[in-house]
Amino acid sequence: MTKTICIVQARMSSTRLPGKVLLDLGGKPVLQQVFNQISNAKLIDKIVLATSIDSSDDLLEKWAKNSNNLFYRGSLNNVLERYYYAAKEFSADVIVRITADCPLVDPKIIDSIIELFNKENYDYCSNTITPTFPDGLDVEVLKFVALEKAYINATLLSEIEHVTPYIKNNPQLFKIGMYSSKTDYSSLRWTLDNKEDYEFLKLIFNKFSNECDYISWEKAIKFLANNESISKINSHISRDVGYSKSLLNDKEIEN
Numbered sequence: 159m160t161k162t163i164c165i166v167q168a169r170m171s172s173t174r175l176p177g178k179v180l181l182d183l184g185g186k187p188v189l190q191q192v193f194n195q196i197s198n199a200k201l202i203d204k205i206v207l208a209t210s211i212d213s214s215d216d217l218l219e220k221w222a223k224n225s226n227n228l229f230y231r232g233s234l235n236n237v238l239e240r241y242y243y244a245a246k247e248f249s250a251d252v253i254v255r256i257t258a259d260c261p262l263v264d265p266k267i268i269d270s271i272i273e274l275f276n277k278e279n280y281d282y283c284s285n286t287i288t289p290t291f292p293d294g295l296d297v298e299v300l301k302f303v304a305l306e307k308a309y310i311n312a313t314l315l316s317e318i319e320h321v322t323p324y325i326k327n328n329p330q331l332f333k334i335g336m337y338s339s340k341t342d343y344s345s346l347r348w349t350l351d352n353k354e355d356y357e358f359l360k361l362i363f364n365k366f367s368n369e370c371d372y373i374s375w376e377k378a379i380k381f382l383a384n385n386e387s388i389s390k391i392n393s394h395i396s397r398d399v400g401y402s403k404s405l406l407n408d409k410e411i412e413n
Contacts, residue, residue, distance in 0.1 A: 163250035165250075167240070167256075167257050175356065179259070181350075183360060196263060199268040202272075205227065208230050238309055241309075250302050255299075262348045281300065281301050292344070292348040308321070
């Protein structure tokens, strides 16, 4: 039977907002909110925190132990390697990749992408290739064999820092699928990378965190449509700043 493991990457040493994954959001750490959102997905067998062996991430191991969550510790900078060995550790056949700066990640979107992935027998499927969802609802689903091929063959720094670019850069090697929203909401920013993002997300979680098991993206869209000033708090920040920076400084690495 296929085992689908959601691996959530997190570290404390974020350069733009250090320690962001343990900031309070609606009365709980950001990381707890991420895990809570994901836990409402029906097609995931286990959720695993993938953090680093750097001492700065001891707090994340402590959080995982105290909250009875599974975890794996690996390379700080080679996130592709960290994912690969985390997936091996927990015998994943299919990996769902989520980053811990996405506390509004929607479980129904996760399930929908997994369903499409399984139906079409994709090697990789996501809603990120041509974004149509708000930044912060990013979900990637990939076969372990695709992750392994990326781990063995990736040669660019950007490919090891961001896990899946090798797959997306080589469509001739992989069967790739895309999941899209009927309406383009890609201009909305729901991720956590800066102080402005944190102020934005606090308003969302203060509104909804005590009202429901999880915050659906439809509820957030409706709320923001009636409170347009909230979206303006962080609307000036570009999408995928970290990846863009990696591309500017990209180089070949020894494999």
